[in-house]
Amino acid sequence: MNIISEKSKGLRGSVTIPSDKSISHRSAMFAALTGGVCEIENYSLGADCISTLNIIKELGAQVDFIGEKHLKINAVDVFKKDRYKLDCGNSGTSMRLFSGIMASREAESTLFGDESLSKRPMKRVILPLELMGAKFKHNDYKAPLIIQGGELFPIDYKTPMASAQVKSCILLAGLNTAGETKVTEPYVSRDHTERMLKYLDADIVTDGNVTKIRKSKLTPKNLKVCGDISSAAFFMVAGAVVPDSDIIIQNVGLNPTRTGILEIMLRMGADIEILDKRLECNEEVGDIRVKTSELKAVTIEGAVIPRLIDELPVIAVLATQAEGTTIVKDAQDLRNKESDRIKCLVTELRKIGVDIEETQDGFAIEGKQNLKGAAEVECYHDHRLAMSLYVAGLICEKPVCINEFQWVDISFPEFLPLMQAVSVKLN
Numbered sequence: 001m002n003i004i005s006e007k008s009k010g011l012r013g014s015v016t017i018p019s020d021k022s023i024s025h026r027s028a029m030f031a032a033l034t035g036g037v038c039e040i041e042n043y044s045l046g047a048d049c050i051s052t053l054n055i056i057k058e059l060g061a062q063v064d065f066i067g068e069k070h071l072k073i074n075a076v077d078v079f080k081k082d083r084y085k086l087d088c089g090n091s092g093t094s095m096r097l098f099s100g101i102m103a104s105r106e107a108e109s110t111l112f113g114d115e116s117l118s119k120r121p122m123k124r125v126i127l128p129l130e131l132m133g134a135k136f137k138h139n140d141y142k143a144p145l146i147i148q149g150g151e152l153f154p155i156d157y158k159t160p161m162a163s164a165q166v167k168s169c170i171l172l173a174g175l176n177t178a179g180e181t182k183v184t185e186p187y188v189s190r191d192h193t194e195r196m197l198k199y200l201d202a203d204i205v206t207d208g209n210v211t212k213i214r215k216s217k218l219t220p221k222n223l224k225v226c227g228d229i230s231s232a233a234f235f236m237v238a239g240a241v242v243p244d245s246d247i248i249i250q251n252v253g254l255n256p257t258r259t260g261i262l263e264i265m266l267r268m269g270a271d272i273e274i275l276d277k278r279l280e281c282n283e284e285v286g287d288i289r290v291k292t293s294e295l296k297a298v299t300i301e302g303a304v305i306p307r308l309i310d311e312l313p314v315i316a317v318l319a320t321q322a323e324g325t326t327i328v329k330d331a332q333d334l335r336n337k338e339s340d341r342i343k344c345l346v347t348e349l350r351k352i353g354v355d356i357e358e359t360q361d362g363f364a365i366e367g368k369q370n371l372k373g374a375a376e377v378e379c380y381h382d383h384r385l386a387m388s389l390y391v392a393g394l395i396c397e398k399p400v401c402i403n404e405f406q407w408v409d410i411s412f413p414e415f416l417p418l419m420q421a422v423s424v425k426l427n
């Protein structure tokens with residue numbers, strides 16, 4: 001599906017952000033691990049989270065939709081087989097977290113995915129799981145992965161990168177392993193696994209960038225998923241850069257390990273306000289009001305990177321409207337996402353007239369720029385690139401045609417109607 005994004009006269013009104021992808025994945029996985037019955041409210045209907053639901057069904061869980069995004073998961077019969085084939089689709093989170101889950105089960109599991117997922121690095125989870133005693137077959141450290149699982153040994157592991165997927169993988173293996181498993185990260189990455197496992201009564205303790213877990217039985221409980229700040233990011237940036245905008249983005253998860261974008265936008269001088277902050281299932285939630293803003297450039301590096309890693313493509317669009325040079329450093333892992341997000345972003349933004357320089361671990365953007373648009377751009381099967389390019393189109397002089405826009409369905413199938421509902425068109 002090719003779509004056109006064109007100049008907007010302003011974003012007005014309010015938008016309710018759909019469910020958080022990271023938290024949705026974990027809610028279904030951990031519900032399956034309770035071995036009991038749990039309900040999940042506001043589960044993401046993005047294709048990645050549906051992959052996770054299909055996997056827990058394959059593991060023996062019964063999954064019923066009892067409302068539009070309301071699930072009932074009965075996990076009484078999970079892990080009864082000795083061989084599983086688990087289709088992770090496009091989802092890196094499913095592949096990496098289920099690797100940890102399956103490594104500690106007496107079974108042979110084959111985890112496979114689509115073309116893009118089959119190119120992504122899996123060494124980062126294979127190495128620690130092998131240290132714990134799991135046996136792997138793999139395609140040069142890429143999927144398909146065949147895991148011969150069984151009883152594991154606990155490890156004390158320092159991850160080479162701040163990655164919630166790697167950390168979660170090891171913690172999930174540790175959850176079913178006698179003794180204490182310890183993970184230390186160079187910087188703190190998103191902590192949804194730790195929070196939700198704690199909520200479900202696991203023996204898990206976090207102190208800064210160190211987390212320790214002991215073998216635990218999870219208690220079945222009902223779970224509620226908040227809105228995804230990574231989806232809200234497209235509206236936050238659009239609200240700040242499109243002239244005459246004033247929008248409220250409702251039900252956004254504000255877990256401090258995810259709010260790097262808020263912090264950076266405030267440093268850039270964005271007109272942003274948080275309304276009605278509350279706590280739901282051990283996660284902070286609130287509404288965000290954004291108005292058109294006068295922005296200045298900043299340098300984005302170090303500890304904040306894992307707290308906004310998925311938002312960097314749309315932050316690049318924000319940077320085009322900030323006075324000065326915005327520099328992004330320490331973000332080399334962006335090259336290992338659904339696409340090489342540094343190379344692809346630079347290539348496509350240049351087509352619409354952005355002055356952007358590619359570096360090995362990020363990019364530099366000169367602002368403030370007038371974007372010409374009038375181009376056909378590609379999203380490389382990458383949902384976040386597609387939506388970032390759409391936001392760029394809202395401030396281009398001439399329309400932008402985005403090819404294969406259907407990839408947004410991976411995380412945010414409702415993106416286009418929600419954006420069109422708040423955007424005022426020219427004439």
Ligand code: S3P
Binds near residue numbers: 163166333
């Ligand atoms: C995720 C962690 C991040 C993020 C991804 C979702 C998660 O990846 O980019 O979209 O749910 O744990 P890394 O942990 O590899 O940085």
